[in-house]
Amino acid sequence: METDAPGSAVIARAMRDGRMVLTEPEAADLLAGYGILGPREILAPTAEGAVDAARRLGFPVVLKVCSPDILHKSDVGGVRLGLTDGRGVRAAFDELESLVGACGARWIGILVQEQLAADLELIVGARFDPTFGPVVLVGFGGIQAELLEDRVVRLAPVDGVAARRMLAELRGGRLLAGYRGRPGADVEALADLVAATSRLASALPIEELDLNPVLVRWGGPGAVPVDRRVVLRSPGADAARPESAGDARAAVRRLFSPASVAVIGASRDTSKIGSRVLRFLTRHGFPGPIFTVHPRGETILDGVPTVRSIEELPHGVEVACVAVPPEACEPVIRACGAQGIGAAIVFTSGFAEAGEAAAERRLVAAARAAGVRFCGPNSLGILNPDAGFCGSFSGALVMTPHPGGEIAYLSQSGALGGAFMSRLWERGIGVCRFVSVGNQADLDLADYVEALIDDPAVRVFALFVEGVTDGRKLLRSLRRARDHGKPVVVYKAGRSREGQVAIRSHTGALAGDDVVWTAALRQAGAIRVTDIHGLFDAAVALAWQPPPSGRRVGIISTSGGACGILADECRERGFEVPELPPSTQKRVEAEIPSFGAARNPIDVTAQMLTRPEMLRNVLRILAEEPQVDAILLMLTTLADPLAEEVTGQLAATVQGLSKPVLVSWLVARSLAAKGMARLTEAKLPLYDTPERAVHALAALAEWPRLGSGD
């Protein structure tokens, strides 16, 4: 907050008065400082004054009660519309005066406003979002709002250009351009109003600002807010964010590739978390020295040296894997710091997610004091298969992590993290970096993204997000990733109130307002998916295939039914399925049977079973066709060994192709395991259903357009 910003004095006065809601004249005063002008209006202390005011303003007029003690005028019947003469004004004044008396409210006077005609009513406003700070919104009000919830939200600051974009994004936005031959509304004035609202909300401690309705006329100048509601934000609401100590980036890098680790809290009981971490570390070939700490110095695992205390650890241990009971975490972290171990993974649960927020704060304070950065608590751990580091107790690690992946997977849910990786590994797909961020008490999602942006192994980020404390910090890191050419795909849980409650009791994180998250992720240039498998469907496409340069899709299938499904799905996601140029259709016709279809979608028919090269040949034709930007291939009941032959041909054909090819294949995996493996080796993304392939293509197409100026 800038204390010398216009309106500061109004706010200071109200706050001194203990009022968090401004009176309408105060609000008008405040808004005027930002160039936001309402209708002409006069505060009248007496009935005669009101009649006089009405004559000066011109009939018809509106009368409104005005008192610091009446917060919702309409609810108490404190507004009189359409007064067309002096008698009406006097009668209305008397009624409203009695109303103020009846409410026992302080008397300031009655507000007399000119009554404006309007063709459309809009709503312009601002909110202070606990995760992202000031956000601005614009929408339709009045009868339009009865028909559809038509609001666009954007994080402040919103300038004139962004404001115009918001207006254009309204579903009813075209109404602003006029209707049945009438000229458009004053979009310029509306955009200025939105931008001014943004400036105000950014400069002052505003909890809520509502201009509702804002009246506009077709062909008329201006956009006039006739009702204004300003709720202040108490100064205490801005809790100071804890200062982070030490270099998060260096710590994260160490957490992903430690030279040496110590496991604290392992025992001979193999079901214990620490013991599992230790076993997975060794089983999956961690190349550096591993130590365990055990009070009686017992050997936990053959070949792994044990010391009795952290103090006895040799120098050079970079990461501590902490799986001790919650009450022991604080001293352990302190001892780590004293021993020069600057980074830790805290697996232990029982902190904020279990309602123990104070214990978590103490843990953070201890770490800050000791110069230790940590992942967790309540983390499932960290994986970096390229470095042979499996610092995790995930049950998925009974499988061997697949090396050489391109995806960094940052998850606020540990369980889903392990579950998804097992599915990917089963299909031969690697995840090069995985972190279960746990409660993010110290290092948060933004820190991991920041540190991995420059990691050459990472081509794509996949984030499972439940909530963060500092939304703006996360957005900065996402935008930086975008600007470095690394797409970020986000699944955000907690869209509904029920989901938000579930999340709070899970990680202690505030899930936040979903509408604001949607706007924020979009502004940051992230790709949001709304089904959980879409997270990896999109990530794999982005990691393996180039984005299409347009929206024209060529479809090839061995089944007419599949062609129909794909075409439907493409249309629903805004892709075109153009008819191929005649010369290209001729080329396709020469390859396929006469009862096939060569227009696009191309149905090569089940004859492919006897002429397996058809598919490759048609793919080649579409690859060369300049009027096709992306290719979707769909296979049905094609089984090994023929499947392997066909996919081998496809794999060879797409090498070095500059347009994306995605495959969907509806068949029992056991029938075509080898054929499917060929596709994965060739980095041809493979999807279970045509819908999933089209959704992944949509993410791929969205990516180059995201965040540019948004």
Added chain:
Amino acid sequence: METDAPGSAVIARAMRDGRMVLTEPEAADLLAGYGILGPREILAPTAEGAVDAARRLGFPVVLKVCSPDILHKSDVGGVRLGLTDGRGVRAAFDELESLVGACGARWIGILVQEQLAADLELIVGARFDPTFGPVVLVGFGGIQAELLEDRVVRLAPVDGVAARRMLAELRGGRLLAGYRGRPGADVEALADLVAATSRLASALPIEELDLNPVLVRWGGPGAVPVDRRVVLRSPGADAARPESAGDARAAVRRLFSPASVAVIGASRDTSKIGSRVLRFLTRHGFPGPIFTVHPRGETILDGVPTVRSIEELPHGVEVACVAVPPEACEPVIRACGAQGIGAAIVFTSGFAEAGEAAAERRLVAAARAAGVRFCGPNSLGILNPDAGFCGSFSGALVMTPHPGGEIAYLSQSGALGGAFMSRLWERGIGVCRFVSVGNQADLDLADYVEALIDDPAVRVFALFVEGVTDGRKLLRSLRRARDHGKPVVVYKAGRSREGQVAIRSHTGALAGDDVVWTAALRQAGAIRVTDIHGLFDAAVALAWQPPPSGRRVGIISTSGGACGILADECRERGFEVPELPPSTQKRVEAEIPSFGAARNPIDVTAQMLTRPEMLRNVLRILAEEPQVDAILLMLTTLADPLAEEVTGQLAATVQGLSKPVLVSWLVARSLAAKGMARLTEAKLPLYDTPERAVHALAALAEWPRLGSGD
């Protein structure tokens, strides 16, 4: 069409005149016969007459050109609105008169209409749909239509009750109930108008009827169509549907359970369709006699007797599997009929789907004459694993069909049929009856549904539909299935124009207008899914679990993240996730760790790994909780052997439960194959993702409410 229906004379006159679009006075006349009255209006031959008419009607008035040669008045500028005095009327008349002259159109006069005020504009209309016949639509027009496409469609007949339901289904429907304190519109009059439109469209040969706009006032009586457009349907457009010969039901039953079959068109070349059919028939243990027909009498497969011609086949062969070239199909079918083989599966392609509609018609005629009913042509075949009958060449038959299923799968796409079955079999799920209906030249989807309704093995129908000729026939069969307590799940391909084109070139079928299909399926009480895997996700849930008696869902998971996702998905599908009563929360708390969540969603946490009975115990509590109507369980990284133990416990707990339990499980299948098999054996539906489980639950919940009065 009833030839003595009101309006028949008007139509006959127009048709004699060669006109398919009625003039506005004709339309008004026609509509009046059904009680549909427009504004007061007078046809004026002269300017003086027009002024006089305006005076009698009262100003303001509207003037419209009126000529059988001007079909789109507005497009040529033939409407003048808001004329408030005699001078204005005269000027407008003169302009419109010149306009008629300039167009070279016949002169009837100028229509003078009273100009009515309106608060809302609606659209009421009817269409003749090529698949389903007359359909009625209602929607918002005017400024509301600019905001959203708000239309409701319903097959005729639509009575007053159904019409009121249509109005209530409009997204803007609540506007009809009034706005900001103003009284509602005359919904009764609107509903009467819709019902009258339905009567008219059912009684007369109407291609298109548009009442647009229909004006209504808040608090005012009536609903007045001020513009009326009627397009007639040419008599030739009603092609006589071919009469089917013989008993379809008996034929279908024979096709699913033949006592004896003959394969016509098999050879020693094992890649040929006939040869594949023959091999699959024998490999999967067809119990009755099989014969092959081969002109030189060669033995095709050891142990299968060959005859030289159909005439030489012994008596008692019930089904012919026909896989000869297209030109040979006609004589083969004739010979079959002569030999008393009354049913056939025609695998051969190259008919309507390849543009050879005439050949297909000849085949049908031949079959009719010979008394043969057939499946196809262009069919992948028919399966009935319970009877050991695999009359198909699907590549999926390298697997053994799983017996004992509850689902009848009727597919217009053969390839997708086989592909889906292979996936189901891989998971241990059976399909008791499968038919690839091919081009439906003779037997169509409705025939198969009809015949299978009484089949005790069939509990659920799953239909993959591309298009049918006789939509009403299909709907009758679907409704009959519903009335017999057998849910029908439908995936309808060809939602988009592009998808429709793909389908036409595939089976020769008209995919039809998707909006009409949606209305039709709903009226028939079918469950429509819009993603292809949803077809079996829903069918399995319906086959194995009881429908929930309400919308309150209890969620149990081992992961807080999963709880959040499920809660979000439940809310998005209109389910509630209610907090559990305190006493029940207490019971749950006693079972789970302190850092779990007991409110609902219930997070038993990863501690389940050490206390596997937790899940069963909590499931039992929710099973007993009367405030929970359905239970969703979600597992993450739970692997065998523990997985098998846990799912075994779950399976035992749900035996005989009267509320549905659905499971989703996010893990590599290879890690938990045994545990998953346990669920399937216990008929607990298992889904890959939480979204799919919730969608399946939605279908299950939809089913008892469907079609009742709709």
